[in-house]
Amino acid sequence: MHTKDKILAEAMELFAQFGYKGASVRKIAAKVGIRESAIYNHFTNKEEIFQSVASTIFTTPFSDTKESAMLSERAKGGKKFLSSFIVQYKLVTFDKKKEHLFRIMMIELLQNKRLRESFMSEYHEKNSKLISQAFFIMMQEDLIRSGDPMVMANEFLAPLFYLRLQVTLLRIDEHSTAALSTQFEKHVDFFWESIAL
Amino acid sequence: MHTKDKILAEAMELFAQFGYKGASVRKIAAKVGIRESAIYNHFTNKEEIFQSVASTIFTTPFSDTKESAMLSERAKGGKKFLSSFIVQYKLVTFDKKKEHLFRIMMIELLQNKRLRESFMSEYHEKNSKLISQAFFIMMQEDLIRSGDPMVMANEFLAPLFYLRLQVTLLRIDEHSTAALSTQFEKHVDFFWESIAL
DNA sequence: AGCTGATATTAACAACTGTTCATATATAGT
DNA sequence: ACTATATATGAACAGTTGTTAATATCAGCT
CATH class of the missing domain: 1.10.357 (Tetracycline Repressor; domain 2)
Known part of the structure; x- marks a missing residue:
């Protein structure tokens, strides 16, 4: 599961820099150090990667x-x-x-x-x-x-x-x-x- | 210059809806009712269209x-x-x-x-x-x-x-x-x- | 050692991108 | 009517996109 976490981490940076459209699957894969097709062993979609990243956005102070x-x-x-x-x-x-x-x-x-x-x-x-x-x-x-x-x-x-x-x-x-x-x-x-x- | 204004108007709507990357030259041309190549008679670039639209953004109240x-x-x-x-x-x-x-x-x-x-x-x-x-x-x-x-x-x-x-x-x-x-x-x-x- | 499952690669696909070119059409000035 | 100019079209380009398929590599389990 090491790779999956790295994908999420690198995807987060690229989404923050280029937005959803600008952060291509190939760019993410390149930053992780794998080919783009290998991504699809961990996520079914580009959309799923984004949702996975986006779900961690709203953690407000005093939330617990x-x-x-x-x-x-x-x-x-x-x-x-x-x-x-x-x-x-x-x-x-x-x-x-x-x-x-x-x-x-x-x-x-x-x-x-x-x-x-x-x-x-x-x-x-x-x-x-x-x-x-x-x-x-x-x-x-x-x-x-x-x-x-x-x-x-x-x-x-x-x-x-x-x-x-x-x-x-x-x-x-x-x-x-x-x-x-x-x-x-x-x-x-x-x-x-x-x-x- | 009627076409040029229409390009700007339709481009503005599409940029507002899909952002710079999401608003393609073909989409703009289609909304205007012309082919994408005709756009280039009025603007040298997609970038130029955007700049032309963006330049009208910052008109604040009490600015004069x-x-x-x-x-x-x-x-x-x-x-x-x-x-x-x-x-x-x-x-x-x-x-x-x-x-x-x-x-x-x-x-x-x-x-x-x-x-x-x-x-x-x-x-x-x-x-x-x-x-x-x-x-x-x-x-x-x-x-x-x-x-x-x-x-x-x-x-x-x-x-x-x-x-x-x-x-x-x-x-x-x-x-x-x-x-x-x-x-x-x-x-x-x-x-x-x-x-x- | 051999099998299994997870994960990688290579190659290809169809669709879409911005842009250019040669060419056609229409409009206006002489 | 003829010409010049502005504006349109159709086709093509090279590059990028998300995604898939067939295949290879490598780990751990029996």
């Missing part, structure tokens, strides 16, 4: 149930909770493998219906719900001003997504992301000042 | 100098200014042609270096600078709390971008965008409450 169970406790930390979320988000943003998966997502998002649906349910809604629950708790604890927790969650998450996209774009061309790196913290500071009581 | 000159006056309107910006942004988001161009941008952003550079300079920086200038003026007028105008601008713009992306994704699958449509106004309301004195 243990962390979710502790949410109500953690949310009472107020700004501390948001800061720790940002730390997680930053780690994901600058992780090389996750970065490749994010690139694949971005490239195929407008071309692949399944990916769009996963993005909406696994990424957007999952994060929105989690963060909005945290804000709801913070409101009950009178840590923050009242308002629609869902709106608040989107206001908190959208700048993170936009930052991640910018980081990804800069890194493709090997530009420095130092200036952007500090903006994550600036975002929490600004946001907390916006909602804190 | 007349409006910019009035900025300091308009910014003094405070929330009114932000609301009018949102109206413009919403119009652009739901405009069919602009939507197609936005899709092309999103698809090719991670594949095309020129597009990335244009996105950064023509879209991101241009909007950031304009809005941050407005916030700077509002600070001087004591309409809003003090802070880094650039950070504020990004916090204001990022949710708009994220909303636009969501709208675009939903419309590809012909889902309703009614719920999202109202979020533009909710964003201004939330944001103004966050910064108003």
Whole structure:
């Protein structure tokens, strides 16, 4: 099964670089060091390779149930909770493998219906719900001003997504992301000042 | 020149649907109603067709100098200014042609270096600078709390971008965008409450 | 040693790609 | 009516694509 894993790893890199169409079966095989026909001993399709790679895209921070169970406790930390979320988000943003998966997502998002649906349910809604629950708790604890927790969650998450996209774009061309790196913290500071009581 | 315009129009639709690689010269020619070889009487390259389409992508609201000159006056309107910006942004988001161009941008952003550079300079920086200038003026007028105008601008713009992306994704699958449509106004309301004195 | 199953290779296929060429058609100016 | 120009066609090119078939290699099991 060593070969199968290598196929997936090299396919991931090529999909991230050239997209689904641009990453040909021959290119993948060449990077693995085998002929293209040998690929079909491990996967029935090019599509199956892609699905296998794409299925690992949506693994969000705080996704496991243990962390979710502790949410109500953690949310009472107020700004501390948001800061720790940002730390997680930053780690994901600058992780090389996750970065490749994010690139694949971005490239195929407008071309692949399944990916769009996963993005909406696994990424957007999952994060929105989690963060909005945290804000709801913070409101009950009178840590923050009242308002629609869902709106608040989107206001908190959208700048993170936009930052991640910018980081990804800069890194493709090997530009420095130092200036952007500090903006994550600036975002929490600004946001907390916006909602804190 | 009627044919040339039709080529550009049909190419735009196909690029928005299938991306650069997926939109073949033959597909474009077929939609126009001519053979693929006839295309080359109007353009030397497939690349030239794409560049011709792509060059029209970055036409931002408030881009003309007349409006910019009035900025300091308009910014003094405070929330009114932000609301009018949102109206413009919403119009652009739901405009069919602009939507197609936005899709092309999103698809090719991670594949095309020129597009990335244009996105950064023509879209991101241009909007950031304009809005941050407005916030700077509002600070001087004591309409809003003090802070880094650039950070504020990004916090204001990022949710708009994220909303636009969501709208675009939903419309590809012909889902309703009614719920999202109202979020533009909710964003201004939330944001103004966050910064108003 | 011989068999079996997994995995590799070589070769080929039909379809599609961007582009070019020689040639035809149609339009407009003299 | 004749000519020049712009635009169309049909056919062909060389290269790439995903996939398949027949065959070879190599491991472990009996």
